Amino acid sequence: MKIKVLVLGQLNEQLSKRLEKIAEIQCIHREEALPEDVLLEQLRDKDAVVSEPLDTISSAIMDACKNLRIIANRAVGFDNVEIPEATKRGIIVTNTPGVLDAATADLAMALLLSTTRRVCEADRYVRAGKWSGFKSDLMLGPDLDGKTMGIIGMGRIGKAFAKRAGAFGLKLIYSRSSSPDATDRKLASELGAKRVELDELLQNSDFISIHCPLNDETRGLIGQRELDLMKPECILINTARGAIIDEPALVSHLVNGKILGAGLDVFAHEPNVPEELLSLDNVVLLPHIGSACFETRFRMSELAVDSIISAFAGKRPPNIVNADAWDEQKWNAAAKERS
Ligand code: NAP
Ligand code: GLV
Numbered sequence: 001m002k003i004k005v006l007v008l009g010q011l012n013e014q015l016s017k018r019l020e021k022i023a024e025i026q027c028i029h030r031e032e033a034l035p036e037d038v039l040l041e042q043l044r045d046k047d048a049v050v051s052e053p054l055d056t057i058s059s060a061i062m063d064a065c066k067n068l069r070i071i072a073n074r075a076v077g078f079d080n081v082e083i084p085e086a087t088k089r090g091i092i093v094t095n096t097p098g099v100l101d102a103a104t105a106d107l108a109m110a111l112l113l114s115t116t117r118r119v120c121e122a123d124r125y126v127r128a129g130k131w132s133g134f135k136s137d138l139m140l141g142p143d144l145d146g147k148t149m150g151i152i153g154m155g156r157i158g159k160a161f162a163k164r165a166g167a168f169g170l171k172l173i174y175s176r177s178s179s180p181d182a183t184d185r186k187l188a189s190e191l192g193a194k195r196v197e198l199d200e201l202l203q204n205s206d207f208i209s210i211h212c213p214l215n216d217e218t219r220g221l222i223g224q225r226e227l228d229l230m231k232p233e234c235i236l237i238n239t240a241r242g243a244i245i246d247e248p249a250l251v252s253h254l255v256n257g258k259i260l261g262a263g264l265d266v267f268a269h270e271p272n273v274p275e276e277l278l279s280l281d282n283v284v285l286l287p288h289i290g291s292a293c294f295e296t297r298f299r300m301s302e303l304a305v306d307s308i309i310s311a312f313a314g315k316r317p318p319n320i321v322n323a324d325a326w327d328e329q330k331w332n333a334a335a336k337e338r339s
Contacts (some may be wrong), residue, residue: 001338003047003312004067008034008055009074012298015305022312023048030054032271040064048308050074050301051081053288054270059085069334070311072304075291076100076156077241078321079214087322090330094307094319098156099299100291105160107290108209108239111263112165114284115235116141116207121281142206142233142260145169150205152198152221153212153240154187161209166191175201177217202229207237214241224249227259235261239290242267251276254283265290312338 005023033054048070071093118139149165151174172193187193223246247268261282307317314335
């Protein structure tokens with residue numbers, strides 16, 4: 001008997017065919033987040049869902065969808081899913097780690113370069129017909145070479161970003177959450193990156209890039225106090241999650257020129273962007289496109305589809321984020337029953 005899967009967003013033909021071998025698929029191409037009651041109705045009879053950061057999978061949805069066994073989140077971040085609630089109900093949640101590191105690190109570099117070299121502002125200037133010829137003081141920005149880059153969250157994407165930043169001549173300092181270990185020795189020897197406490201990073205960085213997950217510990221990690229510790233010439237890049245920064249405090253620092261600029265791919269209440277930022281030339285705003293490359297997005301979808309296929313074949317998917325929810329015997333028995 002085939003399982004029922006709800007796919008939120010597009011799924012390419014090759015992957016649809018792969019999933020159709022075990023599933024009846026319903027795809028919803030939505031432009032914006034579905035209201036909770038609509039999502040709940042669509043998901044009510046489904047065994048699995050392919051979700052994205054846009055989709056909040058709440059405990060109310062889990063309660064109503066009694067058949068739901070797996071949430072395959074098509075993203076590495078999984079703050080849109082109430083993980084402890086899923087675990088309590090034996091619903092496994094998978095994500096897409098590793099395959100989007102390069103794409104996301106590239107976009108963070110793009111934000112760094114476009115804020116420091118004022119790329120978007122300069123483009124708007126040319127299009128507006130304001131350019132009257134070469135001027136030695138036109139659109140100046142800070143050099144990167146020899147400056148200090150502070151990386152908050154030295155995980156998969158943080159490391160990929162560090163490699164890129166190092167190649168631009170930046171000195172690297174970083175903060176992590178766990179105790180110093182072999183990773184720190186490796187980072188020191190391979191990239192010359194030095195681990196520091198968060199306050200030291202904030203005070204000494206010319207540029208800061210955020211790459212930690214959003215969770216109870218990191219929500220509001222960069223608040224008023226932390227922004228005050230930054231140098232006035234600091235540029236802040238965020239491709240992680242908007243709510244890691246206290247957004248009103250950041251807006252106030254940017255509006256009042258307390259830091260030099262910001263490159264933001266993510267926001268606290270997407271797709272809402274604080275009104276005050278829209279008129280600021282020292283801010284580059286992107287619509288959450290960190291991993292938006294053809295091959296990367298294919299690999300993310302592939303991981304999500306393979307997680308579902310693997311779980312329903314009774315094999316533990318490698319990328320479960322709530323390992324405690326995996327019950328080998330139960331999944332095996334269910335797989336035998338279906339075959
Ligand atoms: P990861 O490999 O798990 O790395 C996260 C790192 O953050 C870990 O090294 C962890 O430290 C560190 N960390 C956790 N709490 C911290 C804290 N309070 N202070 C400093 N560091 C802390 O995750 P990833 O694959 O690199 O992804 C990171 C995040 O990027 C995702 O969770 C997602 O939200 C975001 N993302 C966004 C986009 C986009 O489209 N904009 C695309 C992909 C990912 P330890 O090493 O000490 O555990
Ligand atoms: C995208 O935001 C992701 O977490 O993969």
